[in-house]
Amino acid sequence: MPTNPLYQGPQGVSNPNAYWSLPHRCNHNHDLCASRRFSMDNWAKLSSGLASLNIGQNAGKLAKGLGTQVQQARERFGAVAPEDITExxxxxxxxxxxxxxxxxxxxxxxxxxxxxxxxxxxxPTQIQESLSEFSTNISHTVSNFAASNLKGTSLPAPPQSPPPKSIHKTxxxxxxxxxxxxxxxxxxxxxxxxxxxxxxxxxxxxxxxxxxxxxxxxxxxxxxxxxxxxxxxxxxxxxxxxxxxxxxxxxxxxxxxxxxxxxxxxxxxxxxxxxxxxxxxxxxxxxxxxxxxxxxxxxxxxxxxxxxxxxxxxxxxxxxxxxxxxxxxxxxxxxxxxxxxxxxxxxxxxx
The missing domain is CATH 1.20.1270.60 (Arfaptin homology (AH) domain/BAR domain)
Structure with missing residues:
Protein backbone atom coordinates (compact mmCIF):
# COMPACT_ATOMS: atom_id res chain seq x y z
CA MET A 1 0.00 0.00 0.00
CA PRO A 2 1.58 3.39 -0.97
CA THR A 3 2.07 5.82 1.86
CA ASN A 4 0.61 9.30 1.67
CA PRO A 5 2.99 12.17 0.90
CA LEU A 6 3.75 14.43 3.80
CA TYR A 7 1.61 17.49 4.09
CA GLN A 8 2.58 20.25 1.67
CA GLY A 9 1.45 23.71 2.73
CA PRO A 10 0.96 26.69 0.41
CA GLN A 11 3.91 28.30 -1.34
CA GLY A 12 6.02 25.16 -1.11
CA VAL A 13 5.98 24.92 2.68
CA SER A 14 6.69 21.28 3.53
CA ASN A 15 6.71 21.49 7.33
CA PRO A 16 3.23 21.69 8.89
CA ASN A 17 4.57 23.34 12.03
CA ALA A 18 6.36 25.92 9.91
CA TYR A 19 3.21 26.51 7.90
CA TRP A 20 1.09 27.03 11.00
CA SER A 21 3.65 29.59 12.23
CA LEU A 22 3.62 31.68 9.03
CA PRO A 23 2.74 35.32 9.82
CA HIS A 24 -0.06 35.49 7.24
CA ARG A 25 -2.01 32.81 9.19
CA CYS A 26 -2.13 35.07 12.24
CA ASN A 27 -3.29 38.27 10.66
CA HIS A 28 -6.94 37.70 11.63
CA ASN A 29 -6.85 35.81 14.89
CA HIS A 30 -3.62 35.90 16.86
CA ASP A 31 -4.99 33.86 19.80
CA LEU A 32 -6.27 31.07 17.55
CA CYS A 33 -2.97 30.77 15.71
CA ALA A 34 -1.00 30.85 18.93
CA SER A 35 -3.20 28.06 20.28
CA ARG A 36 -2.65 26.00 17.12
CA ARG A 37 1.11 26.51 17.25
CA PHE A 38 1.10 25.39 20.86
CA SER A 39 -1.04 22.32 20.04
CA MET A 40 1.03 21.26 17.04
CA ASP A 41 4.34 21.75 18.86
CA ASN A 42 3.15 19.73 21.84
CA TRP A 43 1.70 16.92 19.70
CA ALA A 44 5.02 16.72 17.86
CA LYS A 45 7.02 16.64 21.08
CA LEU A 46 4.75 13.95 22.56
CA SER A 47 4.94 11.80 19.42
CA SER A 48 8.71 12.22 19.25
CA GLY A 49 9.06 11.34 22.90
CA LEU A 50 7.00 8.17 22.45
CA ALA A 51 9.04 7.16 19.42
CA SER A 52 12.36 7.63 21.20
CA LEU A 53 11.49 5.59 24.27
CA ASN A 54 13.73 2.54 24.78
CA ILE A 55 11.45 0.12 26.57
CA GLY A 56 10.57 -3.56 26.69
CA GLN A 57 8.04 -5.43 24.55
CA ASN A 58 5.04 -5.03 26.86
CA ALA A 59 5.78 -1.40 27.52
CA GLY A 60 6.33 -1.00 23.78
CA LYS A 61 2.78 -2.20 23.14
CA LEU A 62 1.56 0.29 25.72
CA ALA A 63 3.48 3.11 24.04
CA LYS A 64 2.10 2.00 20.65
CA GLY A 65 -1.43 2.07 21.99
CA LEU A 66 -0.87 5.47 23.53
CA GLY A 67 0.54 6.71 20.24
CA THR A 68 -2.63 5.51 18.49
CA GLN A 69 -4.79 7.37 21.00
CA VAL A 70 -2.70 10.49 20.49
CA GLN A 71 -3.15 10.19 16.72
CA GLN A 72 -6.91 9.74 17.10
CA ALA A 73 -7.12 12.78 19.39
CA ARG A 74 -5.07 14.87 16.96
CA GLU A 75 -7.42 13.96 14.11
CA ARG A 76 -10.48 14.68 16.23
CA PHE A 77 -9.24 18.16 17.14
CA GLY A 78 -8.16 18.98 13.60
CA ALA A 79 -4.43 18.92 14.32
CA VAL A 80 -3.73 16.61 11.36
CA ALA A 81 -3.92 17.73 7.75
CA PRO A 82 -6.25 15.60 5.57
CA GLU A 83 -3.27 14.68 3.40
CA ASP A 84 -1.58 13.09 6.41
CA ILE A 85 -4.47 10.67 6.99
CA THR A 86 -4.01 7.42 5.09
CA GLU A 87 -6.76 6.91 2.54
CA PRO A 124 -56.96 -6.17 25.84
CA THR A 125 -56.45 -5.04 29.41
CA GLN A 126 -58.74 -7.17 31.56
CA ILE A 127 -58.52 -6.13 35.22
CA GLN A 128 -61.32 -8.39 36.41
CA GLU A 129 -59.90 -11.41 34.62
CA SER A 130 -56.48 -10.75 36.14
CA LEU A 131 -57.95 -10.52 39.64
CA SER A 132 -59.93 -13.70 39.08
CA GLU A 133 -56.80 -15.52 37.90
CA PHE A 134 -54.85 -14.22 40.88
CA SER A 135 -57.47 -15.37 43.41
CA THR A 136 -57.71 -18.80 41.73
CA ASN A 137 -53.94 -19.25 41.88
CA ILE A 138 -53.85 -18.19 45.53
CA SER A 139 -56.64 -20.61 46.41
CA HIS A 140 -54.85 -23.48 44.67
CA THR A 141 -51.55 -22.67 46.38
CA VAL A 142 -53.08 -22.35 49.86
CA SER A 143 -55.12 -25.55 49.64
CA ASN A 144 -52.16 -27.59 48.41
CA PHE A 145 -49.90 -26.11 51.09
CA ALA A 146 -52.41 -26.98 53.80
CA ALA A 147 -52.91 -30.51 52.46
CA SER A 148 -49.16 -31.13 52.41
CA ASN A 149 -48.51 -29.81 55.90
CA LEU A 150 -51.44 -31.58 57.58
CA LYS A 151 -50.33 -35.03 56.47
CA GLY A 152 -49.60 -37.29 59.45
CA THR A 153 -51.58 -35.13 61.88
CA SER A 154 -54.95 -35.73 63.51
CA LEU A 155 -56.44 -32.77 61.69
CA PRO A 156 -58.43 -33.50 58.55
CA ALA A 157 -56.57 -32.41 55.44
CA PRO A 158 -58.56 -30.23 53.04
CA PRO A 159 -59.04 -31.61 49.55
CA GLN A 160 -56.42 -30.46 47.07
CA SER A 161 -57.82 -28.19 44.40
CA PRO A 162 -56.93 -28.85 40.76
CA PRO A 163 -54.40 -26.48 39.24
CA PRO A 164 -55.97 -23.52 37.49
CA LYS A 165 -56.41 -23.93 33.77
CA SER A 166 -54.00 -21.75 31.84
CA ILE A 167 -55.53 -19.48 29.24
CA HIS A 168 -53.95 -18.00 26.17
CA LYS A 169 -53.87 -14.23 26.27
CA THR A 170 -54.48 -13.20 22.68
Missing part, protein backbone atom coordinates in the same frame (compact mmCIF):
# COMPACT_ATOMS: atom_id res chain seq x y z
CA UNK A 88 -8.46 3.52 2.58
CA UNK A 89 -9.44 1.81 -0.71
CA UNK A 90 -12.70 2.97 -2.29
CA UNK A 91 -13.91 -0.64 -2.38
CA UNK A 92 -13.48 -0.82 1.39
CA UNK A 93 -15.41 2.41 1.95
CA UNK A 94 -18.24 1.29 -0.34
CA UNK A 95 -18.51 -2.02 1.52
CA UNK A 96 -18.54 -0.16 4.83
CA UNK A 97 -21.54 1.88 3.71
CA UNK A 98 -23.40 -1.22 2.51
CA UNK A 99 -22.75 -3.15 5.73
CA UNK A 100 -23.88 -0.15 7.79
CA UNK A 101 -27.11 -0.07 5.78
CA UNK A 102 -27.66 -3.81 6.23
CA UNK A 103 -27.05 -3.51 9.96
CA UNK A 104 -29.56 -0.65 10.17
CA UNK A 105 -32.12 -2.79 8.31
CA UNK A 106 -31.67 -5.63 10.80
CA UNK A 107 -31.98 -3.33 13.80
CA UNK A 108 -35.05 -1.47 12.51
CA UNK A 109 -36.95 -4.60 11.49
CA UNK A 110 -35.98 -6.41 14.69
CA UNK A 111 -37.25 -3.51 16.79
CA UNK A 112 -40.77 -4.10 15.44
CA UNK A 113 -40.85 -7.86 14.98
CA UNK A 114 -39.70 -8.52 18.54
CA UNK A 115 -43.39 -7.90 19.27
CA UNK A 116 -43.95 -11.55 18.37
CA UNK A 117 -41.91 -12.64 21.39
CA UNK A 118 -44.83 -11.72 23.66
CA UNK A 119 -48.11 -13.61 23.44
CA UNK A 120 -50.09 -10.67 24.81
CA UNK A 121 -49.18 -8.05 22.18
CA UNK A 122 -52.83 -7.69 21.05
CA UNK A 123 -54.49 -8.67 24.33
CA UNK A 171 -57.26 -11.06 21.27
CA UNK A 172 -58.89 -13.96 19.34
CA UNK A 173 -58.83 -16.16 22.44
CA UNK A 174 -60.32 -13.33 24.51
CA UNK A 175 -63.10 -12.84 21.95
CA UNK A 176 -63.73 -16.59 21.90
CA UNK A 177 -64.01 -16.74 25.70
CA UNK A 178 -66.30 -13.71 25.77
CA UNK A 179 -68.73 -15.11 23.18
CA UNK A 180 -68.64 -18.59 24.74
CA UNK A 181 -69.42 -17.11 28.15
CA UNK A 182 -72.25 -15.08 26.66
CA UNK A 183 -73.73 -18.21 25.04
CA UNK A 184 -73.50 -20.08 28.34
CA UNK A 185 -75.26 -17.25 30.16
CA UNK A 186 -78.12 -17.20 27.67
CA UNK A 187 -78.51 -20.99 27.62
CA UNK A 188 -78.94 -21.19 31.41
CA UNK A 189 -81.22 -18.17 31.70
CA UNK A 190 -85.00 -17.83 31.26
CA UNK A 191 -86.19 -17.90 27.69
CA UNK A 192 -83.25 -19.94 26.50
CA UNK A 193 -85.38 -21.55 23.78
CA UNK A 194 -86.28 -18.15 22.37
CA UNK A 195 -82.59 -17.27 22.17
CA UNK A 196 -81.60 -20.53 20.46
CA UNK A 197 -80.40 -18.84 17.28
CA UNK A 198 -78.32 -16.26 19.14
CA UNK A 199 -76.84 -18.96 21.38
CA UNK A 200 -75.93 -21.02 18.32
CA UNK A 201 -74.39 -17.96 16.66
CA UNK A 202 -72.33 -17.09 19.75
CA UNK A 203 -71.05 -20.66 20.02
CA UNK A 204 -70.10 -20.61 16.33
CA UNK A 205 -68.25 -17.32 16.78
CA UNK A 206 -66.47 -18.70 19.86
CA UNK A 207 -65.35 -21.79 17.94
CA UNK A 208 -64.17 -19.66 15.04
CA UNK A 209 -62.15 -17.35 17.26
CA UNK A 210 -60.62 -20.35 18.99
CA UNK A 211 -59.29 -21.55 15.63
CA UNK A 212 -58.02 -18.05 14.83
CA UNK A 213 -56.30 -17.85 18.21
CA UNK A 214 -54.56 -21.18 17.76
CA UNK A 215 -53.45 -20.14 14.28
CA UNK A 216 -52.02 -16.93 15.72
CA UNK A 217 -50.03 -18.88 18.31
CA UNK A 218 -48.68 -21.06 15.50
CA UNK A 219 -47.73 -17.98 13.50
CA UNK A 220 -45.89 -16.43 16.44
CA UNK A 221 -43.96 -19.63 17.16
CA UNK A 222 -42.93 -19.94 13.51
CA UNK A 223 -41.79 -16.32 13.42
CA UNK A 224 -39.79 -16.70 16.63
CA UNK A 225 -38.06 -19.86 15.41
CA UNK A 226 -37.51 -19.15 11.72
CA UNK A 227 -37.27 -15.37 11.62
CA UNK A 228 -36.37 -13.74 14.93
CA UNK A 229 -33.71 -16.23 16.01
CA UNK A 230 -31.75 -16.35 12.72
CA UNK A 231 -32.27 -12.61 12.13
CA UNK A 232 -30.80 -11.85 15.55
CA UNK A 233 -28.05 -14.42 14.95
CA UNK A 234 -26.97 -12.67 11.74
CA UNK A 235 -26.80 -9.39 13.62
CA UNK A 236 -24.81 -10.86 16.51
CA UNK A 237 -22.44 -13.06 14.49
CA UNK A 238 -21.53 -12.26 10.89
CA UNK A 239 -22.38 -8.56 11.03
CA UNK A 240 -20.75 -8.18 14.45
CA UNK A 241 -17.60 -9.98 13.22
CA UNK A 242 -17.42 -7.68 10.19
CA UNK A 243 -17.78 -4.64 12.45
CA UNK A 244 -14.97 -5.96 14.63
CA UNK A 245 -12.75 -6.42 11.56
CA UNK A 246 -13.49 -2.83 10.56
CA UNK A 247 -12.48 -1.64 14.01
CA UNK A 248 -9.19 -3.51 13.57
CA UNK A 249 -8.66 -1.65 10.28
CA UNK A 250 -9.34 1.68 11.97
CA UNK A 251 -6.84 0.89 14.73
CA UNK A 252 -4.24 -0.28 12.19
CA UNK A 253 -4.69 2.88 10.13
CA UNK A 254 -4.20 5.04 13.24
CA UNK A 255 -1.07 3.06 14.09
CA UNK A 256 0.30 3.64 10.60
CA UNK A 257 -0.31 7.38 10.68
CA UNK A 258 1.12 7.55 14.19
CA UNK A 259 4.23 5.72 12.94
CA UNK A 260 4.53 8.18 10.05
CA UNK A 261 4.34 11.05 12.50
CA UNK A 262 7.01 9.36 14.59
CA UNK A 263 9.22 9.04 11.51
CA UNK A 264 8.84 12.74 10.77
CA UNK A 265 9.85 13.68 14.31
CA UNK A 266 12.50 10.98 14.89
CA UNK A 267 16.07 11.99 15.65
CA UNK A 268 18.84 10.67 13.34
CA UNK A 269 19.57 7.66 15.56
CA UNK A 270 15.92 6.59 15.36
CA UNK A 271 15.34 7.17 11.64
CA UNK A 272 15.96 3.59 10.49
CA UNK A 273 13.88 2.05 13.30
CA UNK A 274 11.06 4.51 12.66
CA UNK A 275 11.13 3.70 8.94
CA UNK A 276 10.83 -0.03 9.69
CA UNK A 277 7.89 0.68 12.00
CA UNK A 278 6.13 2.52 9.17
CA UNK A 279 6.71 -0.38 6.77
CA UNK A 280 5.43 -2.91 9.30
CA UNK A 281 2.38 -0.74 9.98
CA UNK A 282 1.68 -0.52 6.24
CA UNK A 283 1.85 -4.30 5.88
CA UNK A 284 -0.45 -4.73 8.88
CA UNK A 285 -3.00 -2.29 7.46
CA UNK A 286 -2.99 -4.03 4.07
CA UNK A 287 -3.58 -7.41 5.71
CA UNK A 288 -6.34 -6.19 8.01
CA UNK A 289 -8.05 -4.30 5.19
CA UNK A 290 -8.10 -7.43 3.01
CA UNK A 291 -9.57 -9.46 5.88
CA UNK A 292 -12.25 -6.85 6.55
CA UNK A 293 -13.16 -6.64 2.86
CA UNK A 294 -13.53 -10.42 2.73
CA UNK A 295 -15.74 -10.47 5.83
CA UNK A 296 -17.94 -7.62 4.65
CA UNK A 297 -18.44 -9.33 1.27
CA UNK A 298 -19.42 -12.53 3.07
CA UNK A 299 -22.03 -10.62 5.08
CA UNK A 300 -23.48 -8.92 2.02
CA UNK A 301 -23.57 -12.13 -0.05
CA UNK A 302 -25.27 -14.14 2.70
CA UNK A 303 -28.79 -15.20 1.55
CA UNK A 304 -29.99 -15.70 5.13
CA UNK A 305 -31.82 -12.33 5.44
CA UNK A 306 -33.92 -13.11 2.35
CA UNK A 307 -34.71 -16.58 3.68
CA UNK A 308 -35.70 -15.09 7.03
CA UNK A 309 -38.02 -12.52 5.44
CA UNK A 310 -39.62 -15.29 3.39
CA UNK A 311 -40.33 -17.24 6.58
CA UNK A 312 -41.85 -14.14 8.20
CA UNK A 313 -44.27 -13.60 5.34
CA UNK A 314 -44.99 -17.32 5.02
CA UNK A 315 -46.00 -17.51 8.69
CA UNK A 316 -48.30 -14.51 8.32
CA UNK A 317 -49.80 -15.88 5.12
CA UNK A 318 -50.62 -19.21 6.76
CA UNK A 319 -52.16 -17.43 9.74
CA UNK A 320 -54.32 -15.10 7.67
CA UNK A 321 -55.38 -17.92 5.35
CA UNK A 322 -56.40 -20.09 8.30
CA UNK A 323 -58.18 -17.17 9.96
CA UNK A 324 -60.00 -16.33 6.72
CA UNK A 325 -61.12 -19.94 6.29
CA UNK A 326 -62.36 -20.21 9.88
CA UNK A 327 -64.18 -16.87 9.82
CA UNK A 328 -65.64 -17.60 6.38
CA UNK A 329 -67.19 -20.79 7.73
CA UNK A 330 -68.58 -18.92 10.74
CA UNK A 331 -69.90 -16.12 8.56
CA UNK A 332 -71.75 -18.61 6.34
CA UNK A 333 -73.46 -20.09 9.39
CA UNK A 334 -74.31 -16.64 10.74
CA UNK A 335 -75.71 -15.68 7.34
CA UNK A 336 -78.19 -18.57 7.46
CA UNK A 337 -79.18 -17.79 11.05
CA UNK A 338 -79.65 -14.09 10.36
CA UNK A 339 -81.76 -14.75 7.23
CA UNK A 340 -83.96 -17.19 9.16
CA UNK A 341 -84.31 -14.76 12.07
CA UNK A 342 -85.21 -11.91 9.73
CA UNK A 343 -87.83 -14.08 8.01
CA UNK A 344 -89.45 -14.99 11.34
CA UNK A 345 -89.38 -11.33 12.35
CA UNK A 346 -91.18 -10.26 9.17
CA UNK A 347 -93.81 -12.96 9.63
CA UNK A 348 -94.46 -11.84 13.19
CA UNK A 349 -94.86 -8.23 12.03
CA UNK A 350 -97.38 -9.25 9.33
CA UNK A 351 -99.79 -10.82 11.80
Missing amino acids: LPQEYKDLEARVDALRAVHLNVLRITKTYESETYDY LPHALGRATSSAASTLSTGPGAQDEARLIKALNAVAAGYEKVGEARLGQDEHIRQYFLQPWQATLNTSIAVAMKARQAVKTSRLELDSAKQGLKNANPTRQEQARLEVENAEDDLVQKTEVAISMMKAVLENPEPLKNLNELIKAQLIFHSTAAEALSSVQGELEELSVAAEGDYRKSRDH
